[in-house]
Amino acid sequence: MATPSSRSTQSAIRNPPFGIPQVRSDIARMEEYTPVQPFEVLSQRLGRAPDAIVKLDANENPYGPSPRVAEALSRFPWFHIYPDPQQGALRDAISGYVGVPAGHILPGHGADELLDYLCRLYLMPGGNESSRDAIVNCPPTFGMYSFDAKLSGGVVIDVPRKEDFSLDVAAIEAAVLGADPAPKLLFLTSPNNPDGSLVPLSTLRRLLDLPVVVVVDEAYVEFASGDVSVAQWVPQTPNLIVLRTFSKWAGLAGLRLGYGIFPLDIIQHLWKFKQPYNVNVAATVAGLASLEDAPLLRQRIASLVAERERLQRELAKFSFLRPLPSQANFVLCESLCVPARQVQRALADQGVLVRYYDKPGLRNFIRVSAGRPADTDALLQALGSLGIE
Numbered sequence: 001m002a003t004p005s006s007r008s009t010q011s012a013i014r015n016p017p018f019g020i021p022q023v024r025s026d027i028a029r030m031e032e033y034t035p036v037q038p039f040e041v042l043s044q045r046l047g048r049a050p051d052a053i054v055k056l057d058a059n060e061n062p063y064g065p066s067p068r069v070a071e072a073l074s075r076f077p078w079f080h081i082y083p084d085p086q087q088g089a090l091r092d093a094i095s096g097y098v099g100v101p102a103g104h105i106l107p108g109h110g111a112d113e114l115l116d117y118l119c120r121l122y123l124m125p126g127g128n129e130s131s132r133d134a135i136v137n138c139p140p141t142f143g144m145y146s147f148d149a150k151l152s153g154g155v156v157i158d159v160p161r162k163e164d165f166s167l168d169v170a171a172i173e174a175a176v177l178g179a180d181p182a183p184k185l186l187f188l189t190s191p192n193n194p195d196g197s198l199v200p201l202s203t204l205r206r207l208l209d210l211p212v213v214v215v216v217d218e219a220y221v222e223f224a225s226g227d228v229s230v231a232q233w234v235p236q237t238p239n240l241i242v243l244r245t246f247s248k249w250a251g252l253a254g255l256r257l258g259y260g261i262f263p264l265d266i267i268q269h270l271w272k273f274k275q276p277y278n279v280n281v282a283a284t285v286a287g288l289a290s291l292e293d294a295p296l297l298r299q300r301i302a303s304l305v306a307e308r309e310r311l312q313r314e315l316a317k318f319s320f321l322r323p324l325p326s327q328a329n330f331v332l333c334e335s336l337c338v339p340a341r342q343v344q345r346a347l348a349d350q351g352v353l354v355r356y357y358d359k360p361g362l363r364n365f366i367r368v369s370a371g372r373p374a375d376t377d378a379l380l381q382a383l384g385s386l387g388i389e
Helices: 004-014 025-030 037-048 067-076 088-098 110-122 146-149 169-178 201-207 233-238 265-273 282-290 293-315 340-349 373-384
Strands: 107-108 135-136 155-158 184-190 213-217 240-245 258-261 319-321 330-335 355-360 362-369
Touching: 025 213, 025 282, 037 155, 067 282, 088 107, 088 258, 088 282, 107 110, 110 146, 110 184, 110 213, 110 240, 110 258, 110 265, 135 169, 146 155, 169 201, 184 201, 184 362, 201 213, 282 293, 293 319, 293 330, 293 373, 340 355, 340 373
Parallel strands: 135 155, 135 184, 184 213, 213 240
Antiparallel strands: 107 258, 240 258, 319 330, 330 362, 355 362
């Protein structure tokens, strides 16, 4: 039985004699980011065992991490000790991998954390929209740039890509030079998600002449042909930042490990700003083991590139699909005569998951991640069974 005092407490909790503070009005109006679902959720929703699902919707690496990762994690003795806040061993190993001094490198809990840091570092919340700090975004592209900018109270100036998904360079220049106040950050993805196109190096040089910090997200660069990374430009370029991740090429998406390569004048502020233990020891151990086993992981990258090329050839044989060229680990396809959502649902009914889009600049598209040969076989068989002419 509740005592009088407990009843009084419960009554006070139910009916507080004061107003409850409201969340920020801009946050209240925000649309939430829609992430992909993990295997256990998909398994329950589709009524299929996880190993009966062909998951080609999130650009994950189906080969998983290097075998050395599990071995290194099983041997690691200090999970009860806080991680190194300076991440010295990991930064040194990344330095050898990208060919940039460790002083320019900052690891993060995924590259997404570093995106959040950059927006909070540059975008001052408050004021009316006409006076707030801004970023330039080039949709269709990775949705976290606009998400994090809005979360930090910034304004997003969208400069849509051209019909072939190339950048509208003149419009970007006009957006940077014509805005008052001038935007502080320009986000570019190379290869771009969702279409897989690269930013030409000549285009990037032109954009670096603008009075803005250019952030180049190279999450998929390991899958591109040729020497297209601009990571080694950073030490000599004061307004260039490059972001990279272990999620795709190294198969560590679930452990959340990324890193940024920053000019020294910028990274000094991030060291003050970041959470002390932002990268956990499991991710650190996994990252080090991955870099030690880079030759094996490069073989897997080559296999995924081969499947990407196969996807482009085979998907083009379906009259209702138009695959686009890609330098990433996925292929974007326009659905020509049926709604992309219908194609996506029909494939899901057969246990094959792909991503679909129906929004400005991406009206009626599906995106298919490169998988193992058997995954491609399953996708092609499922597409062939749809009976779409």
